[in-house]
Amino acid sequence: MSSPVKKYKIHVPATTANIGPGFDVCGIALSLSLTVLVTIPTDGKGDAIPVISYTGLDSANVPLSPYKNLLTRVALYVLRSNGVDSFPPGVQIHAHNEIPFGRGLGSSGAAVISGVLLGNLLGNLNLPTSRLLDFALMVERHPDNVTAALVGGFVGSYLKELAPEDLEAATVPLAEVLPEYPPDAGPNWGEHPPKAPYGIGHYVRFGWAPEIKAIAVMPRFELATAKARGVLPNEYSRKDIVFNLQRLAVLTTALSRSPPDPELIYDAMKDKLHQPYRVPLIPGLSEILEKLTYQTYPGLLGICLSGAGPTILALATDNFDTIAKEIERIFGTHNIEVDFKTLTIDTKGSWVEEVAADATI
Ligand SMILES: Nc1ncnc2c1ncn2[C@@H]1O[C@H](COP(=O)(O)OP(=O)(O)O)[C@@H](O)[C@H]1O
Numbered sequence: 001m002s003s004p005v006k007k008y009k010i011h012v013p014a015t016t017a018n019i020g021p022g023f024d025v026c027g028i029a030l031s032l033s034l035t036v037l038v039t040i041p042t043d044g045k046g047d048a049i050p051v052i053s054y055t056g057l058d059s060a061n062v063p064l065s066p067y068k069n070l071l072t073r074v075a076l077y078v079l080r081s082n083g084v085d086s087f088p089p090g091v092q093i094h095a096h097n098e099i100p101f102g103r104g105l106g107s108s109g110a111a112v113i114s115g116v117l118l119g120n121l122l123g124n125l126n127l128p129t130s131r132l133l134d135f136a137l138m139v140e141r142h143p144d145n146v147t148a149a150l151v152g153g154f155v156g157s158y159l160k161e162l163a164p165e166d167l168e169a170a171t172v173p174l175a176e177v178l179p180e181y182p183p184d185a186g187p188n189w190g191e192h193p194p195k196a197p198y199g200i201g202h203y204v205r206f207g208w209a210p211e212i213k214a215i216a217v218m219p220r221f222e223l224a225t226a227k228a229r230g231v232l233p234n235e236y237s238r239k240d241i242v243f244n245l246q247r248l249a250v251l252t253t254a255l256s257r258s259p260p261d262p263e264l265i266y267d268a269m270k271d272k273l274h275q276p277y278r279v280p281l282i283p284g285l286s287e288i289l290e291k292l293t294y295q296t297y298p299g300l301l302g303i304c305l306s307g308a309g310p311t312i313l314a315l316a317t318d319n320f321d322t323i324a325k326e327i328e329r330i331f332g333t334h335n336i337e338v339d340f341k342t343l344t345i346d347t348k349g350s351w352v353e354e355v356a357a358d359a360t361i
């Protein structure tokens with residue numbers, strides 16, 4: 001006879017980050033999600049390590065060892081940081097993914113947030129949102145995707161300047177925060193991870209005009225965020241920083257006003273801090289940013305790279321298919337195939353629900 005179980009579903013949305021000038025600051029949660037079904041035996045019996053399975057987008061290449069999979073490594077990091085040395089026995093994890101990997105729609109941010117929520121659930125930790133965010137930020141150091149994925153909506157965030165002793169913990173290489181535990185690691189294996197400082201991330205939710213939708217045009221190739229960050233300079237000119245600051249200050253309010261003003265938003269979504277440097281990695285990007293204007297495509301409000309790319313984000317109130325098809329056409333001239341979707345803004349963020357013992361994804 002099988003063990004009695006408790007089952008939970010963790011829901012985490014995709015995110016688009018930067019929105020033009022808000023590099024590493026702004027994020028928007030979108031209507032695509034990563035859903036994780038967690039089965040926990042109530043009699044404490046079963047395999048010592050969780051059994052993982054995946055369905056959905058890009059699921060064929062995800063590592064299924066809990067010591068290699070990003071989601072479970074983050075969960076174990078949260079557990080170990082809170083005095084729980086290993087996964088409870090008999091846990092089964094099934095993830096269903098709608099967020100394409102490496103396209104600039106926050107798949108890794110969603111995996112990190114689900115991992116933090118999974119650790120919180122498996123350890124019965126009852127951590128508050130700010131503490132969940134601390135752990136997420138120890139893993140994914142830019143706050144834009146993880147904050148929007150956790151709290152939902154259109155969000156701006158910053159990282160607190162840390163005290164020297166906390167700074168040391170926060171700059172520990174990712175590989176040490178998330179060691180790839182050998183499969184035979186016992187509960188006391190290895191060093192404990194560095195303590196996550198408290199209150200690393202601070203955020204505010206902006207308003208959002210309900211008629212604005214997000215068109216995501218997703219090229220069929222992956223661009224690792226780490227690679228797209230690697231091409232950015234370490235220093236910028238005052239002129240370029242001021243260019244972005246001016247636009248960002250206007251954009252956060254302009255996107256909340258109904259009806260939205262295309263003339264104001266279009267220019268406010270321009271950027272000089274990351275997009276120009278990423279052009280060589282995304283054939284067609286410059287042409288797309290120049291060619292699609294609010295004057296030539298009625299309904300278009302603004303256009304930018306989604307996160308680190310290669311997805312293009314167009315914010316619009318109308319003519320979604322026409323706008324997407326023109327972007328598809330330009331990518332096509334560079335022999336790049338795409339998929340496109342018109343998405344709405346997810347205002348709920350991440351959430352966990354208990355489901356019936358016979359529930360499936
Ligand atoms: N649901 C998931 N489960 C496990 N790993 C994931 C998941 N989603 C993303 N990842 C990991 O994150 C990588 C993509 O991260 P990244 O380069 O930051 O791109 P993105 O823009 O999609 O966040 C994937 O190749 C995979 O290794």
Ligand SMILES: N[C@@H](CCOP(=O)(O)O)C(=O)O
Binds near residue numbers: 016142225274308
């Ligand atoms: N601010 C980051 C955002 C990365 O988002 P992703 O969805 O591409 O991981 C950056 O621009 O590097």
